[in-house]
Amino acid sequence: MINMRDLDETSITEAVVSKVTQGGSARAKQINEAVVRHLHDLCRELELTEEEWEYAIDFLTRTGHMCSDTRQEFILLSDALGVSMLVDAINHRHPGDTTETTVFGPFFVENAPEVTSGADISGRLDGKPLLIEGAIRDEAGNPVAGAVVDIWHADEDGFYDVQLEGGEAGGRGRVLTDETGSFHLSSIVPSPYPIPDDGPVGQMLGVQGRHPYRPAHVHFMVRADGFRRLVTHLFIEGSDYLDSDVVFGVKDSLIKPIEWIEPGSGSTGGGHYLLRADIRLAPA
Numbered sequence: 001m002i003n004m005r006d007l008d009e010t011s012i013t014e015a016v017v018s019k020v021t022q023g024g025s026a027r028a029k030q031i032n033e034a035v036v037r038h039l040h041d042l043c044r045e046l047e048l049t050e051e052e053w054e055y056a057i058d059f060l061t062r063t064g065h066m067c068s069d070t071r072q073e074f075i076l077l078s079d080a081l082g083v084s085m086l087v088d089a090i091n092h093r094h095p096g097d098t099t100e101t102t103v104f105g106p107f108f109v110e111n112a113p114e115v116t117s118g119a120d121i122s123g124r125l126d127g128k129p130l131l132i133e134g135a136i137r138d139e140a141g142n143p144v145a146g147a148v149v150d151i152w153h154a155d156e157d158g159f160y161d162v163q164l165e166g167g168e169a170g171g172r173g174r175v176l177t178d179e180t181g182s183f184h185l186s187s188i189v190p191s192p193y194p195i196p197d198d199g200p201v202g203q204m205l206g207v208q209g210r211h212p213y214r215p216a217h218v219h220f221m222v223r224a225d226g227f228r229r230l231v232t233h234l235f236i237e238g239s240d241y242l243d244s245d246v247v248f249g250v251k252d253s254l255i256k257p258i259e260w261i262e263p264g265s266g267s268t269g270g271g272h273y274l275l276r277a278d279i280r281l282a283p284a
């Protein structure tokens with residue numbers, strides 16, 4: 001029986017652990033115990049002041065208040081502290097010949113427009129024309145037909161559609177691969193952008209002496225029966241911030257060139273940039 005009275009700055013940890021591990025699954029108990037132990041150790045290590053703890057609670061409260069249907073401040077916090085990429089790394093340790101993963105980010109929307117291959121998904125976003133030509137394959141290089149490919153990206157000013165006035169989608173679409181595992185979509189070349197920095201996470205970055213920028217990229221999420229869901233980006237070669245991404249998401253294998261196709265040339269008639277999205281899925 002653990003003493004529950006006269007708890008001091010050391011004995012309180014065992015008392016709390018004994019309580020938070022009374023219920024839930026084995027995994028829940030493990031998580032609850034670890035959270036309490038690490039949090040208590042943090043307070044002891046820092047000799048946290050009451051003002052600092054109040055500040056932390058106020059910071060988290062403001063972070064919650066900043067969240068809405070189109071703004072997820074907690075994802076930004078996780079991203080900016082490298083937790084999103086750490087969890088990603090733990091869960092995708094051995095990519096083999098499959099496409100590497102990176103952060104999900106806060107700008108995915110579940111009800112993206114479903115389009116057919118060849119569609120223009122730029123919507124009301126402005127920018128230079130970009131053709132995204134994709135091929136989804138398995139680890140051995142066989143085409144994956146009927147894969148669901150979600151694509152989303154920012155505009156030439158670095159804004160996603162959900163950050164702009166008006167409700168229409170832009171730079172966003174969901175397409176199925178054909179029997180050769182391929183698709184192509186027209187859109188625009190995205191620019192680097194700051195993560196939304198008008199909230200508590202932006203204030204944190206300022207205090208830490210950090211810029212809020214991400215290099216230019218296109219998000220992909222690919223789902224297909226028999227394969228692991230892939231969440232990744234392709235980063236545009238030569239973009240600013242490839243070596244200082246505020247969310248730590250850049251991987252060499254995900255940096256791709258965009259090539260200018262002269263008008264009147266190529267199978268598409270040209271007059272656009274081209275991004276090749278050759279993606280290999282890991283088995284489920």
Ligand SMILES: [Fe+2]
Nearest residue numbers: 105107217219
């Ligand atoms: Fe993004």
